[in-house]
Amino acid sequence: MxxxxxxxxxxxxxxxxxxxxxxxxxxxxxxxxxxxxxxxxxxxxxxxxxxxxxxxxxxxxxxxxxxxxxxxxxxxxxxxxxxxxxxxxxTMPPYPEVPHALAKLRAAGFRLFTLTDNLLEVQTRQLEAGGLISFFERRFSADGVKHHKPSPEAYAYVERELGLEPSRFLLIACHTWDVLGAVAAGWEAALVKRPGNDVLGVGPQPRFIGETLSDVADRLIMSFRPG
Structure with a gap:
């Protein structure tokens, strides 16, 4: 494994x-x-x-x-x-497949976190309103380092807070600019192809791609927990 x-x-x-x-x-x-x-x-x-x-x-x-x-x-x-x-x-609702996909990842042993440009209190309210907050071990905001994504400082902030090297992290996002920033910072990444979002043909590329979060979750579980 x-x-x-x-x-x-x-x-x-x-x-x-x-x-x-x-x-x-x-x-x-x-x-x-x-x-x-x-x-x-x-x-x-x-x-x-x-x-x-x-x-x-x-x-x-x-x-x-x-x-x-x-x-x-x-x-x-x-x-x-x-x-x-x-x-x-x-108070935006989650996409329909999101709760089940998060549950699958947690059940497979993955530790889940968030990193958003929102203020921490806004993010907390969003995840509480969407019924998702319990899936995440810890939540991070770009406000903690005063640099919005995709700046390297945003990703490095999470690394410092958790005391781990960039290679230990994988970002899941539907925005190519965010994925690009994470991969450039030394992270792995997965792109969810929400409507209007797709792979950019230049620059750092995501390792995993899926049409929905469920697709991405399945690919991650197969890749990191074979058999």
Whole structure:
């Protein structure tokens, strides 16, 4: 039996269904693709601020990006809209297969953790609302090191906190930019191909790929616990 890696999960969209946010954005922006435009810009500007060595909490960036996009279209975002955004972001449901996939991994002996750009209190609320919090031994936030993923500092923070070398870790995420960062930091990685996410043909590559978290869990169990 191969030595089991410690599995570290991304949370937003990897475990929790981001499409729950779509009605808010469609109501405000009157277009069906508004949420995806917002989320891609949220990732863009969290990375840009990190590269510029300017740390801003993830939810604050999210609210500011929403207002920025609204301003470009002459749309007013109210305080009530911002509150609703934060509330929905904290209570997104898990994808249907997620609880069973996490249970399978735990039963196979894997230790499970999370690493997200969200503040720890937001992540905790998300996982409690989704009924997932008990699966994870410990939860980590990029706020602990003031560097958003995919910066090397975010992954190194988990390594220091758990006192282990990069080679002991495996990230599961549905975002190629996150997988790229983890592999570049010396971790193994698995990509869940949620809608709109796929392998990038350049740069560090994930070892495992699946259409759902269940697919990835099965591949990991077969790889590390054969027979």
């Amino acid at each position: 191969s030595k089991l890696p410690l599995i570290v999960f991304d949370v937003n969209e990897t475990l929790l269904d981001l499409s729950a946010m779509e009605p808010i954005f469609e109501r405000i922006f009157r277009r069906t693709d508004a949420m995806r435009l917002w989320f891609s810009n949220l990732i863009l500007y969290s990375a840009a601020l990190t590269v510029a060595k300017q740390y801003v909490p993830f939810t604050d960036i999210g609210a500011s990006v929403m207002k920025m996009l609204a301003n470009t279209q002459g749309i007013e975002v109210t305080e009530a809209d911002t509150r609703e955004l934060k509330e929905k972001f904290s």
